[in-house]
Amino acid sequence: MKKTETSETAKKVEVNTAPAGENTASAAEQSAEAAPKKKKFTAVFRPQNAQQIRVKPKSSPKPARTKTAAAPKDSEKELKQGVQPDNHAAKPAEKAAPAARTEKPETDTAAKSTEQKTAAKPVAPVRPAAPVRHTAPTRPVGSIIRNGVVVQLNTLQGDRPQGNYQSRGGQAGRPAQGDRRQGSYGNRSGSYQGGRPAQGQNGSSGGRSSGGYQGNRNVQTQGGSYGNRSGSYQGGRPAQGQGGRSGSFSARPGSGYDNRKGGNFASKNVGGGDTPLVKKPVSNRPSKNNFKDKNDKRYKTEDGFKNGKGGKVTRHPFIMPEKPKAAKVEEEIKEIILPENITISELAKKMKKNASELIKKLFAKGELYTINSEIPYEKAEELALEYEILCSPEEKIDVIAELLKEEKEDVGEMVSRPPVVCVMGHVDHGKTSLLDAIRKTSVTSREAGGITQHIGAYMVKVKDRPITFLDTPGHEAFTAMRMRGAQSTDIAVLVVAADDGIMPQTVEAINHAKAAGVDIIVAINKIDKPAANIERVKQELMQYELVAEDWGGTTICCPISAKTHEGIENLLEMILLTADVKELKANPNRNARGLVVEAQLDKGKGPVATVLVQKGTLHVGDFVAAGSCYGKIRAMLNDKGMRVKEAKPSTPVEIQGLSAVPNAGEIFVAMDSDKEAKDFAATFVSEGKNKLIEETKAKLSLDDLFGQIKAGEIKELPLIVKADVQGSVEAVKQSLSKLSNEEVQVRVIHSAVGAISESDVALASASNAIIIGFNVRPDATAKSIAEHEHVDIRLYKVIYQAIEDIEHALSGMLAPVFEEKVIGHAEVRALFKASGVGTIAGSYVLDGKIQRGCKARITREGEQIFDGDLASLKRFKDDVKEVNAGYECGLVFEKFNDLMEGDLVEAYAMVEVPRK
Numbered sequence: 001m002k003k004t005e006t007s008e009t010a011k012k013v014e015v016n017t018a019p020a021g022e023n024t025a026s027a028a029e030q031s032a033e034a035a036p037k038k039k040k041f042t043a044v045f046r047p048q049n050a051q052q053i054r055v056k057p058k059s060s061p062k063p064a065r066t067k068t069a070a071a072p073k074d075s076e077k078e079l080k081q082g083v084q085p086d087n088h089a090a091k092p093a094e095k096a097a098p099a100a101r102t103e104k105p106e107t108d109t110a111a112k113s114t115e116q117k118t119a120a121k122p123v124a125p126v127r128p129a130a131p132v133r134h135t136a137p138t139r140p141v142g143s144i145i146r147n148g149v150v151v152q153l154n155t156l157q158g159d160r161p162q163g164n165y166q167s168r169g170g171q172a173g174r175p176a177q178g179d180r181r182q183g184s185y186g187n188r189s190g191s192y193q194g195g196r197p198a199q200g201q202n203g204s205s206g207g208r209s210s211g212g213y214q215g216n217r218n219v220q221t222q223g224g225s226y227g228n229r230s231g232s233y234q235g236g237r238p239a240q241g242q243g244g245r246s247g248s249f250s251a252r253p254g255s256g257y258d259n260r261k262g263g264n265f266a267s268k269n270v271g272g273g274d275t276p277l278v279k280k281p282v283s284n285r286p287s288k289n290n291f292k293d294k295n296d297k298r299y300k301t302e303d304g305f306k307n308g309k310g311g312k313v314t315r316h317p318f319i320m321p322e323k324p325k326a327a328k329v330e331e332e333i334k335e336i337i338l339p340e341n342i343t344i345s346e347l348a349k350k351m352k353k354n355a356s357e358l359i360k361k362l363f364a365k366g367e368l369y370t371i372n373s374e375i376p377y378e379k380a381e382e383l384a385l386e387y388e389i390l391c392s393p394e395e396k397i398d399v400i401a402e403l404l405k406e407e408k409e410d411v412g413e414m415v416s417r418p419p420v421v422c423v424m425g426h427v428d429h430g431k432t433s434l435l436d437a438i439r440k441t442s443v444t445s446r447e448a449g450g451i452t453q454h455i456g457a458y459m460v461k462v463k464d465r466p467i468t469f470l471d472t473p474g475h476e477a478f479t480a481m482r483m484r485g486a487q488s489t490d491i492a493v494l495v496v497a498a499d500d501g502i503m504p505q506t507v508e509a510i511n512h513a514k515a516a517g518v519d520i521i522v523a524i525n526k527i528d529k530p531a532a533n534i535e536r537v538k539q540e541l542m543q544y545e546l547v548a549e550d551w552g553g554t555t556i557c558c559p560i561s562a563k564t565h566e567g568i569e570n571l572l573e574m575i576l577l578t579a580d581v582k583e584l585k586a587n588p589n590r591n592a593r594g595l596v597v598e599a600q601l602d603k604g605k606g607p608v609a610t611v612l613v614q615k616g617t618l619h620v621g622d623f624v625a626a627g628s629c630y631g632k633i634r635a636m637l638n639d640k641g642m643r644v645k646e647a648k649p650s651t652p653v654e655i656q657g658l659s660a661v662p663n664a665g666e667i668f669v670a671m672d673s674d675k676e677a678k679d680f681a682a683t684f685v686s687e688g689k690n691k692l693i694e695e696t697k698a699k700l701s702l703d704d705l706f707g708q709i710k711a712g713e714i715k716e717l718p719l720i721v722k723a724d725v726q727g728s729v730e731a732v733k734q735s736l737s738k739l740s741n742e743e744v745q746v747r748v749i750h751s752a753v754g755a756i757s758e759s760d761v762a763l764a765s766a767s768n769a770i771i772i773g774f775n776v777r778p779d780a781t782a783k784s785i786a787e788h789e790h791v792d793i794r795l796y797k798v799i800y801q802a803i804e805d806i807e808h809a810l811s812g813m814l815a816p817v818f819e820e821k822v823i824g825h826a827e828v829r830a831l832f833k834a835s836g837v838g839t840i841a842g843s844y845v846l847d848g849k850i851q852r853g854c855k856a857r858i859t860r861e862g863e864q865i866f867d868g869d870l871a872s873l874k875r876f877k878d879d880v881k882e883v884n885a886g887y888e889c890g891l892v893f894e895k896f897n898d899l900m901e902g903d904l905v906e907a908y909a910m911v912e913v914p915r916k
């Protein structure tokens with residue numbers, strides 16, 4: 001029965017051991033192989049296992065190594081079990097004293113385990129988890145060991161405990177013999193072990209040695225009981241150096257073996273887990289050397305000890321596994337990722353140090369910090385380096401960029417698309433006139449009676465080929481449109497008046513176009529004018545690396561007259577030619593994606609947006625998202641105001657159905673479902689909030705700024721601007737921002753199209769901002785919240801009124817200006833000395849009045865001898881507020897007593913005057 005059981009247990013053990021480590025597993029296997037030989041040995045431990053063990057002992061002859069045959073068995077079993085110390089333990093226990101399964105014995109065994117370890121090494125297999133399980137008590141050892149091991153071992157300790165337990169398990173067998181004693185001993189040994197391992201350990205060797213010692217002690221102490229004896233022997237011997245023998249010995253003591261084995265295993269196998277931390281590996285070897293007997297050496301192999309005579313090698317998971325683990329732990333700690341700013345407490349956590357330790361370190365450098373102090377990355381890195389911890393900056397992921405990221409499309413599915421063109425140039429050089437001319441020459445003339453809608457973009461057809469013009473003013477096409485890094489246009493037509501040449505805004509336009517990597521076609525306008533000088537324009541263009549084709553360059557220059565329409569056709573043809581060269585293509589068979597060109601809140605239609613489809617085809621009914629807005633397209637109008645059902649690449653359309661008004665320049669994407677569109681928008685909203693919070697946080701955490709605010713050097717006026725159309729938002733925003741001066745910074749923290757909403761008020765409340773509404777009103781909820789939160793909402797219909805109001809607000813915020821104002825004169829006519837007060841000037845008020853707390857200048861014979869505060873003003877013996885002309889009074893001046901009769905006192909006050 002027992003034998004069979006043992007084999008079963010062995011299997012179980014293997015399973016158990018597996019987690020402990022491959023080594024243990026292999027050991028188990030080996031042990032399993034060896035087991036038959038060792039069968040003779042019985043483990044004392046688990047009564048349950050004991051039976052099984054018995055069986056094994058018979059079969060296992062190897063145990064013989066050890067003096068007791070049983071020991072070998074145990075070892076074998078253990079080996080088989082590898083990880084299953086319990087079984088082994090049980091076996092020995094059975095032999096020694098089956099009864100003793102008590103935890104105490106386990107502890108003893110644990111103690112002995114160290115010795116056993118040496119001896120046990122061979123026996124490693126004994127680990128039999130049994131002891132561990134049983135040995136809750138043994139744990140003391142484990143715990144001790146843990147303590148001994150110190151924190152580093154913690155993780156390992158967890159494992160170790162098992163090792164210890166196993167060995168204990170072996171001891172557990174003993175317990176049967178004399179539970180109490182063993183128990184007590186176990187404790188002792190446990191304590192010892194703990195101490196020792198801690199001391200020397202690190203390595204398994206520590207464990208062993210301690211185990212060995214403990215084993216001895218235990219044994220000794222146990223004395224009377226057989227189990228004890230055996231234990232002592234085992235312990236002692238193993239300790240001395242018999243690995244194999246001890247194994248055999250352990251067989252006797254059962255417990256002893258178990259312990260040893262367990263110990264060994266624990267240290268080795270289990271240790272594999274735990275030890276790594278402790279450095280067991282190293283220690284194990286040394287201990288082995290110390291303990292090794294001749295026999296041991298014989299049996300020893302790099303992999304472990306040979307089992308008994310068979311010469312088979314039992315693998316000892318011991319050292320090998322442990323080291324790598326320890327190394328890993330250290331590595332983990334050595335590199336940390338830090339954000340831009342981090343608090344001391346967070347840094348300490350990452351460094352696995354105590355915050356107070358860091359604070360002390362900084363304090364030693366003369367820098368005062370608290371655990372909540374935020375320090376920049378550089379400082380944190382410097383600090384971490386002192387602990388030999390490397391830092392790397394946290395990589396910020398642009399969630400929105402990730403969201404908008406697109407995979408490369410299959411070129412095969414792409415078809416050519418119309419070019420998207422924008423017109424740029426200096427003021428009055430004829431941009432509008434050119435666009436009008438183009439419309440008239442192409443679109444309007446063909447679409448007889450058709451009314452071209454002003455939707456910010458339109459298409460014209462030249463020789464049946466469409467061209468899309470973005471009708472956005474100036475370089476906004478590049479700035480706003482490029483907000484999300486999207487390329488809005490393919491070709492830029494630079495309008496330069498032939499009679500005016502290159503002007504500042506022309507240069508600006510050139511730079512924007514170049515930065516956007518857009519092809520430039522120069523339209524030299526107003527050639528109908530007598531003062532027109534085309535060649536001069538071409539010459540000037542050369543300064544900006546735009547060399548006309550007829551001058552040997554590559555820049556297409558088209559002389560035109562927006563007034564007479566001369567050259568317009570040629571310009572359009574040139575645009576098409578350039579488009580051909582660029583081979584503009586897009587895939588129309590996919591979800592649409594493009595740019596919001598313009599957007600506004602229409603009283604009848606709600607939010608409407610002019611979008612330029614860049615890829616795919618947009619359909620009515622599509623779910624779209626644009627920035628923080630989303631919705632299902634209810635209706636779609638083309639540039640002629642006609643309802644359309646779909647829009648292909650490069651087509652501008654006005655869409656209705658969005659939940660709110662998106663920002664111009666925002667990318668819109670068509671989604672497969674409403675939920676996707678909503679999620680997309682939600683991400684934008686949360687990202688926006690995060691950014692806002694980050695900005696606020698960053699500001700508040702800047703000591704510099706705080707210092708300046710404290711010193712009154714910087715003040716800020718946060719504003720939220722809401723208007724009915726995007727154009728107004730921009731206008732109000734810019735006008736207000738211009739009001740910033742050296743002392744007060746006007747900061748528009750949020751601006752958008754639409755009514756003043758609840759979230760606007762919430763934001764204003766949180767950031768102490770004023771809401772400026774231009775042609776919009778707050779909704780009912782927003783209004784009531786604003787009243788409750790005392791948020792100031794200012795509504796305007798004319799921009800200048802808003803500006804004027806803000807200007808006033810600013811002047812109120814400016815540091816008051818004080819001016820000196822003379823309030824009266826007095827003459828010193830008598831002097832009195834008063835102890836503790838000083839000299840009292842008995843004076844007569846000549847004119848005006850003298851007021852308490854005023855300032856005074858004293859002149860003597862035309863020469864000023866004092867300018868400072870009036871410390872006290874008395875009428876007779878009473879303090880008074882003021883003394884009018886014609887009355888006498890007593891004056892005492894702040895820290896000035898050098899007065900003489902006849903001195904003239906001029907009283908004055910500093911009064912606040914309104915700023916001009």
Ligand SMILES: Nc1nc2c(ncn2[C@@H]2O[C@H](COP(=O)(O)OP(=O)(O)OP(=O)(O)O)[C@@H](O)[C@H]2O)c(=O)[nH]1
Pocket residue numbers: 425426427428429430431432433434525526527528529560561562563564
């Ligand atoms: N003679 C002549 N006058 C032109 C021509 N093109 C434009 N103009 C005049 O130049 C003036 C400015 O023209 P706009 O088209 O408004 O110029 P713009 O560049 O759009 O000006 P802003 O919108 O203020 O930037 C108008 O009075 C036009 O009539 C042209 O080809 N010949």
